Amino acid sequence: MFEHKNYSGEKTKDYELLIKxxxxxxxxxxNNVALLSNASALLNQFLTEVNWVGFYLWEENELILGPFQGLPACIRIPYGKGVCGTAVSEQQTQRVDDVHAFPGHIACDGATNSEIVVPITIDNQIYGVLDIDSPINNRFDEEDQYFLEKFVLHLTKHLQ
Structure with a gap:
């Protein structure tokens, strides 16, 4: 599951190393742009079977594209729309096994089949979301969700 030579192939151990x-x-x-850029690059080289890793930032009641790795993406996502907007409106991670079955899914990349979106909050205020897409159905499991939420928690400690 993990490509980089520094990782052991043991999911839990490798996620812990990623967070370190x-x-x-x-x-x-x-600089938040620098932090988010490195975070998306780090995740992109760590995870396999993903086709987009990045951030959308909350501004003026919508999500706006931030630093990412992957193909060009939708620039603006309204509150409550798609998987990202739903993560913001519900203030909880959205783990979607089949995006084509998700009501209102926004298809930025037709190759995407599953997605996980983790909301980012700072001082109980929405900051944005971490969005990861995969061309594989059922790509993300509970362990991925747990560690990606932990990754975001560590990231927020560095954001200004």
């Missing part, structure tokens, strides 16, 4: 790498890369950095 995030903290090491982010320590002392004050």
């Amino acid at each position: 790498q995030l903290d090491a890369l982010s320590e002392g950095e004050k």
